[in-house]
Amino acid sequence: xxxxxxxxxxxxxxxxxxNCNDFWSNLVKGVVGISKITAxxxxxxxxxxxxxxxxxxxxxxxxxxxxxxxxxxxxxxxxKSALRDANASGKKEIDVVLGSIVSGLEFLEKKHKSFENxxxxxxxxxxxKTLALQGAVFTVSGACAxxxxxxxxxxxxxKRGETEVVLAGGADYFSEGTFIGLYKVFSIAPxxxxxxxxxxxxxxxxEGAGMLVLESLxxxxxxxxPIYAEVLGYGISAxxxxxxxxxxxxxxxxxxxxxxxxxLIPADIDYISAHGTGTIPNDKTECAAIRKLxxxxxxxxxxxxxxxxxLGHTMGAASAIEAIACCMSITTGxxxxxxxxxxxxxxxxxxxxxxxxxKHKTEIVLNNAFGFGGMNCSLVLGRY
Numbered sequence: 495x496x497x498x499x500x501x502x503x504x505x506x507x508x509x510x511x512x513n514c515n516d517f518w519s520n521l522v523k524g525v526v527g528i529s530k531i532t533a534x535x536x537x538x539x540x541x542x543x544x545x546x547x548x549x550x551x552x553x554x555x556x557x558x559x560x561x562x563x564x565x566x567x568x569x570x571x572x573x574k575s576a577l578r579d580a581n582a583s584g585k586k587e588i589d590v591v592l593g594s595i596v597s598g599l600e601f602l603e604k605k606h607k608s609f610e611n612x613x614x615x616x617x618x619x620x621x622x623k624t625l626a627l628q629g630a631v632f633t634v635s636g637a638c639a640x641x642x643x644x645x646x647x648x649x650x651x652x653k654r655g656e657t658e659v660v661l662a663g664g665a666d667y668f669s670e671g672t673f674i675g676l677y678k679v680f681s682i683a684p685x686x687x688x689x690x691x692x693x694x695x696x697x698x699x700x701e702g703a704g705m706l707v708l709e710s711l712x713x714x715x716x717x718x719x720p721i722y723a724e725v726l727g728y729g730i731s732a733x734x735x736x737x738x739x740x741x742x743x744x745x746x747x748x749x750x751x752x753x754x755x756x757x758l759i760p761a762d763i764d765y766i767s768a769h770g771t772g773t774i775p776n777d778k779t780e781c782a783a784i785r786k787l788x789x790x791x792x793x794x795x796x797x798x799x800x801x802x803x804x805l806g807h808t809m810g811a812a813s814a815i816e817a818i819a820c821c822m823s824i825t826t827g828x829x830x831x832x833x834x835x836x837x838x839x840x841x842x843x844x845x846x847x848x849x850x851x852x853k854h855k856t857e858i859v860l861n862n863a864f865g866f867g868g869m870n871c872s873l874v875l876g877r878y
Contacts, residue, residue, distance in 0.1 A: 499652045500878055502719040503580025503707030504818045505572035505663075508805055509545040509700060512554075513575060518822045521830040522851045526804050528686060528698050534670040541682045545700025545806025546668050558624055564605065565597035566617050568703035568811075569665035570624045576661060577625065580707040580719055589629035589657050591648045592618040592705075593640025593664035595810040596672050603670055617665060629657060637865025638769075638807070640664050641704060641814025642873050646728040648708045658713040663814035665703035672809065673699050679738060681773055687807075689770035689800035689832050690777050690846045692839035697771040700806025704814035706821070711878075722821040726858070726874040727755030733868020739775050740864055745783035748870035752860060753787075756874050760788045763796055763874075765829055765854065767816045767861045768846070770800025771807055780862065781842045797854060799847035803833040813863030817873060820859045824877050829854045 504514050509527030511517035520527070528543050536542045547568075552559040555571040562570065569592060577583045597617035599605075618633040630651075636643035641664030648660035676682050676699060683696035714721055729751030733744030753759065769780055785793045801819055808815055823829055828851055835848035861873040 496653050497655055498711040499649050499708055499725040500711050500714050501706050501722045501725065501821055502709045502714050503576040503582060504722060504821060505575030505579060505705045506815055506818050507547065507550060507568045507572045508702040508815060509547050510805055512550055514818065521801055521804060521819060522828055524804065524831050524833050524849060524851065526833055528806055533668045539677055541677055541684060543685045543698060544668060544673065545698055545808065547701055562620055563600035565594065565600065565665050565667035566620045568667065569617050569621050572663065572665065572703035572705040573621050573625060573661050576705040576707050581717065582659060582707060585659060586626060586628045588627045589648065589651060589660040590618050590622050590627055591632045591634060591644040591660055591662040592621060593634040593636055593644040593810045593814065594666055595635060595637065595640060596666050596669040599669055599671060600667065636871065637867055637869040638809060638812055639863035639865040639869050639871040640810035641812060641817065642861060642863040642871035645706060645708065645814065645817055645873055646871060649725045649728065652708055652710050658710050660708045661705055662708055663703065663705035664811035666701055666809040666811050668699065668701040683772060686834045687772040687803045688834040689772045689803050690781065690839060690842040690844065691835050692837040694772045694774060694777065696773050697802065698806035700808045702808040702811045702815060704811050704818050706814065706817060721878045723824045723875045724878040726876045728752055728874065729755055729872045731870045733870065735868050737867055740779040741868060742779050742782045744868050744870055745780055745864055746786050748872045749783060749787050749860065749862065752872040752874050758858065758874065762858050763860050765823060765856045765859045766796055766798035767820050767859060768798045768800045769862045769864045770802055770832065772802060778841045780864065781844050784844055794843065794845050797829050797845045797847045797852065799830055799832040801830050813861060817861050817875065820861050820875050823856045824859060824875060827853055827856055829856065
């Protein structure tokens with residue numbers, strides 16, 4: 495009989511806080527964590543803002559963390575917090591599945607001197623090594639859906655009885671190369687991210703980590719662990735369309751597959767944590783897919799907000815951090831807002847929870863993540 499899978503621990507490092515309490519409190523208040531970039535010189539560019547973490551101190555987590563590259567510091571710190579939150583700090587037989595896009599580039603960008611920490615798999619290996627975890631280790635590079643991919647892989651391993659506990663999520667640092675790459679394809683907004691707004695001008699790059707402890711229900715019960723939510727299923731699709739521009743059919747299939755995996759129907763979803771990057775093509779396409787899946791008469795009834803309006807786009811960590819926000823939404827019955835929303839767009843006429851958090855029944859939520867290259871993964875979480 496397949497195991498049920500629950501989430502028992504949360505750890506986050508972000509521009510809105512380096513613990514879950516601060517992170518969630520700032521999300522609900524609508525605090526925007528975007529600031530002028532200090533990580534590298536942007537004077538030769540026309541864009542100068544990002545979701546850079548200003549108050550992270552690796553020494554708060556362990557003395558060995560400070561010797562690692564920044565993305566790996568985030569990953570270890572968020573992992574340590576998640577394990578502590580799950581009361582699982584002493585457990586060693588724990589798998590690690592971590593999604594990332596740019597981790598390891600610090601060496602190439604001369605942000606870190608140690609070549610041994612260069613390959614991207616080292617972000618996961620160093621979480622395992624630093625925390626002395628002896629389970630299986632996997633690194634997932636699934637574009638901007640990497641966090642959801644990692645959580646889905648962890649879910650499968652537990653569901654099939656291959657392991658009891660998995661630490662899963664994503665981590666990325668503020669990469670100069672990534673920033674300039676996005677700048678060159680005109681994807682970066684001048685100073686704020688405005689998902690679903692008619693005058694949106696692009697995304698705001700950011701950094702951070704989100705790690706979750708996934709556990710079999712039987713293990714969680716045995717340990718009397720706290721349970722934030724249950725992982726009900728997920729859906730994956732590929733657009734097979736364009737390296738940068740999303741495709742409605744691919745996004746629709748992803749969400750449809752997620753519901754199919756759970757046996758749910760669209761009317762069962764109480765809230766969508768939207769991918770919502772603030773770029774013109776992404777938001778328009780995501781809204782079109784939501785409209786198609788939920789039906790033209792009912793799609794406005796399901797709130798769909800984007801926390802990237804406050805955090806920025808944390809790349810490989812994005813959907814993992816958003817999964818944490820979904821867990822907190824299920825726990826508290828509050829939906830975080832889409833900030834910076836000013837002018838309605840007829841092509842994005844969803845209920846995006848504009849500018850103010852809302853009390854709302856959140857029994858079942860859909861966490862969307864859609865990456866460049868058409869790599870899509872939607873996660874379904876529910877109240878246990």
